[in-house]
Amino acid sequence: xxxxxxxxxxxxxxxxxxxxxxxxxxxxxxxxxxxxxxxxxxxxxxxxxxxxxxxxxxxxxx
Amino acid sequence: xxxxxxxxxxxxxxxxxxxxxxxxxxxxxxxxxxxxxxxxxxxxxxxxxxxxxxxxxxxxxxxxxxxxxxxxxxxxxxxxxxxxxxxxxxxxxxxxxxxxxxxxxxxxxxxxxxxxxxxxxxxxxxxxxxxxxxxxxxxxxxxxxxxxxxxxxxxxxxxxxxxxxxxxxxxxxxxxxxxxxxxxxxxxxxxxxxxxxxxxxxxxxxxxxxxxxxxxxxxxxxxxxxxxxxxxxxxxxxxxxxxxxxxxxxxxxxxxxxxxxxxxxxxxxxxxxxxxxxxxxxxxxxxxxxxxxxxxxxxxxxxxxxxxxxxxxxxxxxxxxxxxxxxxxxxxxxxxxxxxxxxxxxxxxxxxxxxxxxxxxxxxxxxxxxxxxxxxxxxxxxxxxxxxxxxxxxxxxxxxxxxxxxxxxxxxxxxxxxxxxxxxxxxxxxxxxxxxxxxxxxxxxxxxxxxxxxxxxxxxxxxxxxxxxxxxxxxxxxxxxxxxxxxxxxxxxxxxxxxxxxx
Numbered sequence: 001x002x003x004x005x006x007x008x009x010x011x012x013x014x015x016x017x018x019x020x021x022x023x024x025x026x027x028x029x030x031x032x033x034x035x036x037x038x039x040x041x042x043x044x045x046x047x048x049x050x051x052x053x054x055x056x057x058x059x060x061x062x
Numbered sequence: 063x064x065x066x067x068x069x070x071x072x073x074x075x076x077x078x079x080x081x082x083x084x085x086x087x088x089x090x091x092x093x094x095x096x097x098x099x100x101x102x103x104x105x106x107x108x109x110x111x112x113x114x115x116x117x118x119x120x121x122x123x124x125x126x127x128x129x130x131x132x133x134x135x136x137x138x139x140x141x142x143x144x145x146x147x148x149x150x151x152x153x154x155x156x157x158x159x160x161x162x163x164x165x166x167x168x169x170x171x172x173x174x175x176x177x178x179x180x181x182x183x184x185x186x187x188x189x190x191x192x193x194x195x196x197x198x199x200x201x202x203x204x205x206x207x208x209x210x211x212x213x214x215x216x217x218x219x220x221x222x223x224x225x226x227x228x229x230x231x232x233x234x235x236x237x238x239x240x241x242x243x244x245x246x247x248x249x250x251x252x253x254x255x256x257x258x259x260x261x262x263x264x265x266x267x268x269x270x271x272x273x274x275x276x277x278x279x280x281x282x283x284x285x286x287x288x289x290x291x292x293x294x295x296x297x298x299x300x301x302x303x304x305x306x307x308x309x310x311x312x313x314x315x316x317x318x319x320x321x322x323x324x325x326x327x328x329x330x331x332x333x334x335x336x337x338x339x340x341x342x343x344x345x346x347x348x349x350x351x352x353x354x355x356x357x358x359x360x361x362x363x364x365x366x367x368x369x370x371x372x373x374x375x376x377x378x379x380x381x382x383x384x385x386x387x388x389x390x391x392x393x394x395x396x397x398x399x400x401x402x403x404x405x406x407x408x409x410x411x412x413x414x415x416x417x418x419x420x421x422x423x424x425x426x427x428x429x430x431x432x433x434x435x436x437x438x439x440x441x442x443x444x445x446x447x448x449x450x451x452x453x454x455x456x457x458x459x460x461x462x463x464x465x466x467x468x469x470x471x472x473x474x475x476x477x478x479x480x481x482x483x484x485x486x487x488x489x490x491x492x493x494x495x496x497x498x499x500x501x502x503x504x505x506x507x508x509x510x511x512x513x514x515x516x517x518x519x520x521x522x523x524x525x526x527x528x529x530x531x532x533x534x535x536x537x538x539x540x541x542x543x544x545x546x547x548x549x550x551x552x553x554x555x556x557x558x559x560x561x562x563x564x565x
Contacts, residue, residue, distance in 0.1 A: 034441040037474055041438075041458075044469050049457035053212065056460055059087050059160035061074040061217030062285040062311065 064334040064399025068224035074161040076206035087160035097193035127296040152499030167499030172327030181489035208463035209272035219315035244377040252432035267450035274358030299518035327408030330401035342387035501541030
């Protein structure tokens, strides 16, 4: 994603309290970049998916 | 009348401890938090995070908003001997139900809530790094910001909204339910499969939310089983004559800052409308719990939900009507009770999101967690020809929420952000300006050794002579920078501060 440009959306109406900052937009849609991302993600994925999924157990919380 | 809203988010993180034979989540959670506290103290690059004890005197989670304390209600499941820290940004970082939990300080608007939620994430990330150094090679603590382990266990991400006590609770139940059932279409974090016994990945390959499967009641006091859409916990941590704190347990943890912003911002507006008797549409689901699950299980967003009057409407249609009512509300009543001036930006984004969902949800893959996750999983399925049951898809689902920056799948997808890490880093140390969190945080920064105990609505100081001094903070909007910043100026010690407070 390093060649993705960030541009600001127009700022919302001014206020005397901190206004919501404009979200940074990505130039290209996620779908266009996905092929490249998949390769990147391959490298950081847990090596044994089945083992990882099986061993991920949590205690119930609220 | 709609009152100024104060909002805070609590997140229970999933926790994994690798490299030990018999991992214990309570130990792991404690190690994680203690590692962070130790690093703060050791490096001295910020004021020492005070290992201040939590003042449990005012905690009463069993009081029910419907006006009674149920016979046989279990005592508060607070384990008082567990790690419980209050941070200099006013947040609370503690072990709860075998999870590390981060509660943001009190905020006045959705954007600030997002900022402090992200600040909490940075604290958790730094905690993992500190733990890695302490534990040595072979061991690792990993936190996950999600709500489901895929094995029937769930842990929550809760929103807390301060409301006017005068609002009839039945109105809140009726109308907040309408929003909570239908807002899932943009707040959901997505999940492979289902947790409902008998329903597997064949019937529900992918659903919008992590939490819907775990809800079984419309209204109730429980939070760990038979979870209700509307939780009746009545523990305002503030002047109980004036305020109610609505404790919302039915949302997902969001990695997307934009989704968190919409989740909180839209709900602020909805609650203001309810307070002012201006909420629309005034509908009721024939079976709210069923509707909650139906919305979550329907990736096409087109399933009609049965209403009490015999008609039906889709979640999209209902949200579109709520947005229209919200616009009318803000125009006629203003923003003061709806999250302040930031409400206009929320409204615009809300409307845009609904319209985009109507047109093509996948256009929101840079803003909504469930869409980003689905786009990713669809791409993997296509590239590697994977069935939904393939473990790699569930692994991706989990790793989307991995808090380690290098391993987080979410991090690689470039979703829109509201704040960068410099801003969030500052917020992990500095409290918000506009609420009592400011007073709490600044006291912790300046007089860490003099603070014996803290709570959301009080602090206890040790001035060096008996007795200990308790300062109540029953008004969440008092204790802000504008009220007390000048008190701290040139203030020498706690005795000095207390004298100034009294005058």
